[in-house]
Amino acid sequence: MSAETEFVNPAVTGYRIILPDDWAQIPLRSNTEEAIRRILDEAFSQIPAGAPADSVGPFKRELERRFRATVTQAQESNALDLYLPVKSTAGVNLGASIVVSESLLPNRGSQGDAHGAPTDIAVQLLSEDGVEDADLSSGELDGALAVRREHIVSADAAKGAELASRRVEYIVSVPDDPHRWFVAAFSTVGGGDPRDELAEALVEWFDAVMATLRWSHE
Structure with missing residues (x-):
C-alpha cells in the first residue's frame, strides 16, 4: 500500500510512504469518519456468521470504542495521519501504530540559520518532552536531513498504556522550508x-x- 498525504508548502506538497496492505491509513484532518467506518465494516465482516449475537454485540462495541479512542488521541496531538495494522499477522496482534505529524518553528527572521544548525534543531525538537537515555542518530531521507530517536516508554495505566512500549521517531526537515519538520x-x-x-x-x-519516504512536489 502506498500511502500519501498532502500538506501546504511552497515546494513540497506532501509525502508518500509504502506500507503493507494490512496497514490502514486514517487521515486526521479530513475524511476521518469515512476511513473509520470503512475499517470497522471490514473488521466486522470477518466475524463468523454463526457467532452468538450476545457475544458479537459487546465485541463490536468494544472494538469500535478502542479504535475511536486511538484515533481521538492522535487527533488531540494535532497529527496528520494515523496508520494501524487492521489485520493480524499469523494470528499475532502486532500492537503497533504510526503517527505522522508536522512540527513548525516560529518565524524569527529571514536568516535560514536563525535557530541554529538543522541537526541541532531536530534534536531540540525531539528533546522537548524530556526523554532521557534515548538512542539518537542522523542521516538523510529523500535528500532531507533526518534525525532518528529510539527509546522505551514506561507503562502508564492513567493514560491508557497498560504495557511499556518501544518508540521510534523520525524528524525530517521538509525541503526548502527551514521552519517545517515532518515527524513520524x-x-x-x-x-x-x-x-x-x-x-x-x-x-x-x-x-x-521510512526508507521509502518520498516528497510530493507540485
Whole structure:
C-alpha cells in the first residue's frame, strides 16, 4: 500500500510512504469518519456468521470504542495521519501504530540559520518532552536531513498504556522550508515486552518503511 498525504508548502506538497496492505491509513484532518467506518465494516465482516449475537454485540462495541479512542488521541496531538495494522499477522496482534505529524518553528527572521544548525534543531525538537537515555542518530531521507530517536516508554495505566512500549521517531526537515519538520512516530508493545524479538523485528520493519519516504512536489 502506498500511502500519501498532502500538506501546504511552497515546494513540497506532501509525502508518500509504502506500507503493507494490512496497514490502514486514517487521515486526521479530513475524511476521518469515512476511513473509520470503512475499517470497522471490514473488521466486522470477518466475524463468523454463526457467532452468538450476545457475544458479537459487546465485541463490536468494544472494538469500535478502542479504535475511536486511538484515533481521538492522535487527533488531540494535532497529527496528520494515523496508520494501524487492521489485520493480524499469523494470528499475532502486532500492537503497533504510526503517527505522522508536522512540527513548525516560529518565524524569527529571514536568516535560514536563525535557530541554529538543522541537526541541532531536530534534536531540540525531539528533546522537548524530556526523554532521557534515548538512542539518537542522523542521516538523510529523500535528500532531507533526518534525525532518528529510539527509546522505551514506561507503562502508564492513567493514560491508557497498560504495557511499556518501544518508540521510534523520525524528524525530517521538509525541503526548502527551514521552519517545517515532518515527524513520524512508531510505537509497539512487541509481544508484551518492548525489548523482545517481535519488537526488534517491527523496529527494523519501520526503519525499512521510512526508507521509502518520498516528497510530493507540485
